[in-house]
Amino acid sequence: MLSEMYEMPTAPKACPRMVRPVAGRVLAGVAQGAAAQLRLDPVVLRLAFVLLTLVDGLGFVAYVALWMFTPKEEVHGPEPRRDWGQVVAYGVLWLVMVVLSWLIGGGLGFWPIAVGGIGSLIMWQQADPGRRERLVSGAVRQVSTGWLRTAIGVILVVVGAIGFLAASGELARARTGLVFSAVVVGGILMITAPWLASLIRELQRERTERIRQEERAEMAAHIHDSVLQTLTLIQRNAHDPREVLRLARSQERELRAWLYQPKPGDDTMLAAAVRRIAAEEEDTHGVKIEVVCVGDCELDERLVAMLHAARQAMVNAAKHSGAPVISVYAEVEPEEVTVFIRDRGKGFVLDEIPEDRMGIRQSIIGRMERNGGSAKIKTAPGEGTEVVLTMKRSP
Amino acid sequence: MKTVRVLIVDDHRLFRAGVRAELGPSIQVVGEAGDVDSAVKAIEELRPDVVLLDVHMPGGGGLEVLRRVREAGIPTRFLALSVSDAAEDVIGVIRGGARGYVTKTISGPELTDAIHRVADGDAVFSPRLAGFVLDAFASTPAPPIDPELDSLTQREREVLRLIARGYAYKEIAKELFISVKTVETHVSSVLRKLQLSNRHELSRWASARRLV
Numbered sequence: 001m002l003s004e005m006y007e008m009p010t011a012p013k014a015c016p017r018m019v020r021p022v023a024g025r026v027l028a029g030v031a032q033g034a035a036a037q038l039r040l041d042p043v044v045l046r047l048a049f050v051l052l053t054l055v056d057g058l059g060f061v062a063y064v065a066l067w068m069f070t071p072k073e074e075v076h077g078p079e080p081r082r083d084w085g086q087v088v089a090y091g092v093l094w095l096v097m098v099v100l101s102w103l104i105g106g107g108l109g110f111w112p113i114a115v116g117g118i119g120s121l122i123m124w125q126q127a128d129p130g131r132r133e134r135l136v137s138g139a140v141r142q143v144s145t146g147w148l149r150t151a152i153g154v155i156l157v158v159v160g161a162i163g164f165l166a167a168s169g170e171l172a173r174a175r176t177g178l179v180f181s182a183v184v185v186g187g188i189l190m191i192t193a194p195w196l197a198s199l200i201r202e203l204q205r206e207r208t209e210r211i212r213q214e215e216r217a218e219m220a221a222h223i224h225d226s227v228l229q230t231l232t233l234i235q236r237n238a239h240d241p242r243e244v245l246r247l248a249r250s251q252e253r254e255l256r257a258w259l260y261q262p263k264p265g266d267d268t269m270l271a272a273a274v275r276r277i278a279a280e281e282e283d284t285h286g287v288k289i290e291v292v293c294v295g296d297c298e299l300d301e302r303l304v305a306m307l308h309a310a311r312q313a314m315v316n317a318a319k320h321s322g323a324p325v326i327s328v329y330a331e332v333e334p335e336e337v338t339v340f341i342r343d344r345g346k347g348f349v350l351d352e353i354p355e356d357r358m359g360i361r362q363s364i365i366g367r368m369e370r371n372g373g374s375a376k377i378k379t380a381p382g383e384g385t386e387v388v389l390t391m392k393r394s395p
Numbered sequence: 396m397k398t399v400r401v402l403i404v405d406d407h408r409l410f411r412a413g414v415r416a417e418l419g420p421s422i423q424v425v426g427e428a429g430d431v432d433s434a435v436k437a438i439e440e441l442r443p444d445v446v447l448l449d450v451h452m453p454g455g456g457g458l459e460v461l462r463r464v465r466e467a468g469i470p471t472r473f474l475a476l477s478v479s480d481a482a483e484d485v486i487g488v489i490r491g492g493a494r495g496y497v498t499k500t501i502s503g504p505e506l507t508d509a510i511h512r513v514a515d516g517d518a519v520f521s522p523r524l525a526g527f528v529l530d531a532f533a534s535t536p537a538p539p540i541d542p543e544l545d546s547l548t549q550r551e552r553e554v555l556r557l558i559a560r561g562y563a564y565k566e567i568a569k570e571l572f573i574s575v576k577t578v579e580t581h582v583s584s585v586l587r588k589l590q591l592s593n594r595h596e597l598s599r600w601a602s603a604r605r606l607v
Contacts, residue, residue, distance in 0.1 A: 215457055256480075259479070259481070288500075290522060290523075290561070291524035292522045292523050292525070292559045293526065294526050294529045294530045294559070295530065325561075327522060327560060327561025329522065329526070329559045329560040329561065331529075331556070340560045340561075342561045342562075344561075353534075386560070387487070
């Protein structure tokens with residue numbers, strides 16, 4: 001009981017010894033191991049070693065010392081492959097530093113450049129992709145908006161250099177040197193130009209993508225909102241099954257449209273217009289209307305008239321047939337468009353419709369024929385009704 | 396009508412219970428499954444005649460179930476049942492081996508009828524699926540690669556149009572003056588073409604809708 005009342009103090013965690021890991025190593029895993037100990041990025045340490053090597057080979061000595069005195073990590077199973085790309089990269093970097101120091105002749109001029117260059121490399125490596133983009137876009141933007149400023153700056157530098165050389169009498173001799181410097185600068189520009197161009201393109205693409213994502217997220221929020229609202233309304237209207245059905249069907253349609261038709265319905269096209277009309281009549285009359293569309297085309301005057309006729313047919317089916325569902329099928333062929341509106345309701349006798357009932361005679365048959373199309377109505381009592389609307393397409 | 400043994404696969408428990416209640420007495424529900432692994436196991440153990448398969452499930456969905464059962468060589472038939480009527484899901488699951496596709500808004504008696512149809516070896520097409528097929532096999536000037544597989548005959552096209560217009564098989568038979576059996580044969584033939592055709596139109600259509 002006594003042991004339960006007071007806890008045994010846990011021993012302090014032992015400091016793990018430094019080892020040279022095998023995975024992810026470039027040369028001998030020294031930087032990798034040291035980085036694990038110091039909790040730094042191994043790349044930072046590698047760059048530090050490269051830099052220090054130029055100080056009378058100090059980095060090299062330190063590296064070799066650590067190599068000798070640090071045990072290699074025990075690895076079970078097959079050894080992971082070395083990343084030769086990184087080895088080459090560091091080798092090239094070291095060579096460049098050596099050449100640069102020889103050109104500039106060591107001394108005070110070299111160190112700020114070297115440290116500055118390595119520092120910005122480290123910063124670049126450490127930055128996450130978002131930061132990197134911001135850094136680059138900031139630089140690119142400054143260059144593009146300040147191109148006038150840049151041009152004036154370049155002119156000033158050139159004039160200054162020429163003036164300086166002329167003043168000290170060295171102009172003639174410096175000319176060849178300048179020419180070749182210009183060649184070097186031109187070469188560097190040519191190398192970096194495609195990289196810059198692709199960077200700019202990438203930025204633009206990401207921007208448009210981001211805008212699209214934001215729009216979509218906004219729509220999603222709206223949809224979630226309306227679903228929640230509909231569910232609340234359904235609960236409140238639970239006593240009225242017709243209302244519940246109407247609410248559910250309307251929300252189902254909205255959600256379905258958002259999920260499966262990512263492009264917003266373009267109301268200048270036939271299929272979208274048919275769906276829209278069906279949705280409206282469905283909401284008004286509370287009868288399910290299923291729409292199937294094959295093919296699509298732009299609307300013109302005659303097709304708009306056909307859509308009016310189709311709407312009237314749907315209304316008739318919803319109001320008079322007594323069927324629980326209406327099927328609408330729209331087919332767009334190269335020469336003509338056909339719309340079928342079908343229900344399996346109680347049907348009627350066609351000839352018994354009196355002349356003065358506007359519904360079928362005028363709205364549907366008359367309208368179609370006035371616009372150069374045709375309407376056929378197939379119906380019989382107990383067998384449902386089908387209205388077939390055909391319209392030729394304008395060439 | 397002989398009794399058909401059915402397994403219901405859907406990751407929504409309430410929906411499974413609802414379907415169970417709606418099916419007619421000629422259907423015997425031998426089991427339920429809520430995810431891909433338990434579905435495959437249940438199919439192996441129970442060997443149902445027809446599997447009611449939901450398209451969207453975690454772990455790869457209906458397509459994964461179809462793939463594994465086909466690899467295991469079990470001769471069960473699948474009727475895909477889904478909320479979605481996106482082209483990707485519909486065509487994808489038919490090409491995966493399902494013999495029919497109906498949406499979850501279908502009524503109990505129609506679902507029972509569809510199950511019997513699939514059990515008899517026929518295909519079940521919803522109007523929307525018929526629309527997709529007509530769209531995919533739309534006649535174009537390019538010659539088909541394999542005439543037998545890659546284009547629909549005039550009759551098949553007529554049957555599909557009538558299905559898209561909302562006609563039941565009996566009504567199609569009356570309309571075209573053929574027997575119901577002939578209608579079923581045409582629909583099965585269309586199903587076979589849909590499953591096997593690599594017609595470049597189909598693949599182009601599929602990739603336009605990002606199916607491939």
